[in-house]
Amino acid sequence: MTGIWWIRDDLRLHDNAALAAAAEDGEVIAVHIDEQLAGVRGLGAATRWWLHHSLQRLAERLREHGVPLVLLSGDPEQLIGQLVEETGASTVVWSRRYHEPRRAVDARLKSALRERGVRAESVGGYLLHEPWTITTQSGRPFQVYSAFARACRQAPPPRPPAGPPARLAGPGADLRAGGRELSAWLEERTVLDALAGRGWLPTAPDWAAGLRETWSPGEDGARRRLDALEEVLADYAQRRDRPAAAGTSRLSPHLRFGEVSPHQVWQRSRELGAGEGPEAFRAELLWREFAWHRLFHLPDLATRNVRPRFDRFAWRDDPADLRAWQQGRTGIDLVDAGMRELWETGWMHNRVRLVVGSFLTKNLRLIWRHGEEWFWDTLVDADEASNPFNWQWVAGTGDDAAPYFRIFNPERQQERFDPEGSYVRRWVPELGSEQRDPPIVDLRASRREALAAYEAVTGASSD
Template identity: 45%
Template sequence: MTQAPLSLVWFRDDLRLADHPALTAASEKGGKILCVYVLDTSDAIRAPGGAYKWFLHGALEALRDSLREHGGDCLILEGDPVTVIPDLVAHTGARAVFCHHRYQKQARAQDEAVAQKLDALDCAFNRSHGTVLRNPESVTTKTGTPYKIFSAWWKGFQALGTPPSPLPVPGQLKFQDVTLKGKKTLKPCALGKALLPSKPDWGKKMGEYWEHGEDEAAELVHDFAHEALGQYDTGRNDMAAEGSSRLSPYLRLGVLSPRQIWHDCKDKGRTPDRDTYLSELGWRDFSWYTLFHNPELPERNLKPQFDKLSWRRSPKQLLAWQRGQTGIPVVDAGMRQLWETGWMHNRARMIVASFLAKHLLIDWREGESWFWDTLIDADPASNAVNWQWVAGTGIEASPFFRIFNPLRQAAKFDPEGDYIRRWVPELAKLPKESLAAPWEADPETLDKAGIKLGRDYPKPIVSLDEGRDRAMKAYRQTRSS
């Protein structure tokens, strides 16, 4: 009996075994499988940020542990995938490569280049949809033009029915060992050296907040679906509570699939809280849909009128924002949470983004770039869509003149000041009435709390009223020019 040929499974943003259509398709061929991950060192795709690389390291190690439990492993290489994958195919004699579709223009172009080289080697290139709920081309308007409004897209999405149920881990996995001895073009990757920070080891602190691995992520989904989901509609905006799912990092790297989360939450019965959360998963798909149809999303305003906006250049104020030293406590709390944990509460993300783009009038792309480097869950679609949403420059965007007032946001979503106290501890002794705006506190209150503004905590780097007026003036100029 002829043995089925070897297949490669090329892992990318899908570092799991369950609900992995590419792995399932490879296992169904009946032959042995070689799993591979390529740390892309080419210039074809935007280099990952530092925080993402830290989380990637843990996720890859966890994936290898999972594969070893099934008798396999993951070969981790570095280089240009357009060269590495065909070279690996030629070296091993594999007759098929399995992976998942990618939706970013540059990634799709890279995959097409790989496909052409594999075709010349008589090796099939099989792609499945495994990182989103639905293929971005499956939700269409009657005219065939892309949706520009989430609510309309969401109706179209729901009209297609429930997303398919997640797949189990394939039952029959047979793995191939491979030696790379003498293959100079196939360079094994030293994960720690390539991905982990060393001097200083700023990632060490993040390890206190995150666990890696498919089993750990599945446990988080279970806990969320049975606890916080029941109060999600209101609890998600309580900045000091654990009301959000905190699943975005696992979605970003594909340690979890969106279908797994969808079905775990859907099965809890229809409630406003559940429906709100499912629409948040929908927003993630909509972000990829938007990037697919607007490849320039991370670099260009999707509303051309804002190309005329006169953004300010202020390296000093940008640095103060990055370091959580703006003198606006709720903004600084969010930025410090980001720096320490690699993640930020969603309400805080909106507040800090609005402050940068509106009150400081600094280009949203500066913020998008900082989030790209410091968020463990930063992806090309959601990061850019959400920044353009807050800045008012993109699809489905909040109007530019909608400027978040940090004091009102703190009063509404951190009424007891617990979030600010947690992340801006130098203000912890202030009464809650003075916590959001310490510059308005009387000298006696500040003295009692042991605070001297400008010494223990910065004075505001901008007057909120003046910043708002400046932003509105700049906005009006874009409309009149």
């Protein structure tokens, strides 16, 4: 019997319920699909780079067990059906998704496969709690993080993580597909040969040198980050807001691609105790959960203001200011340092993300979608929930957001969290020289203008 494991954002062998379920029937065939769905934006450049390398490493791990990883592109409803037909698979299992239109695709495919007598299952694993299981007392979704986090902590605790499947093997060479040996048919479609054809790696120019120096995509890289969590959490509460310090776990891209499960990370943090550091870290894991909880109930989170009053807000349209922000050429030290760190490494410290987001949406008064789209293309940890959720939060347009009138002053933030200037000097080496860009905006004047624009809509109809 053959089971198909349809890989989503779960590129790991450990604690993978979908892989374990596919392996129950015997031999396993793994498949990853570059889905072509109408109205769905593709991955950004940085996440494509990451996925290329993560799939490559997963293919190598699976090959050790004789499991092929098939790479396909197109409509998953057609492709999975064809793969079942070619291989004679009796089971198709995948990790559950939480956003449209992918949920609808999965539901249709599950129904079609079951009508053909194929066991088709979706399982959890990307979140600690399924979004519909955490509700208010009236059964409604949460809109406030603190209440959501409290409900999560009062719910049954997340399950303990599992190991890899007890038995993992690929199909035998005597099986046949389309009149040929199945092994030969699969060999034509394996990931190591087909991955280069997707064109996910930059060539001219090759902008990924900083990403290669900074990151190790794949389950092994994730496990090394997880093993280092004890050192990080020892003083996490004191150092996590300092961008010059190695004070955060940097697990976010590994979680985004499922190279480590949230259950593994939660369990490890629990093993490290209930002190200030581990508790603050778990609060960040629940913030990730809250973003997906909101996306589950707000499928257009990336394109529409959660607070309708901001549909009437006087956003500016200034391509030159946007370009200066993207390039780290605003003349505001902490903002430019963060944007250059992002371009070089595909990542930005969370404290600095707040500062650059506030600066774009309030001091420059450019609509948050410009920032969300830039982060989508340049962050290695950008996902469909956290990216728009966090942008709406910092812009003040989301529910339970930072109020619009909370405007981060980049100079005060630098004084508090980079008092020695180590972070800024690293990324803006021309400080103090004639080559330094002058500020493109006056922080005090732009703050007043932003507040005036906000006051113009606060008296309108309520949200």
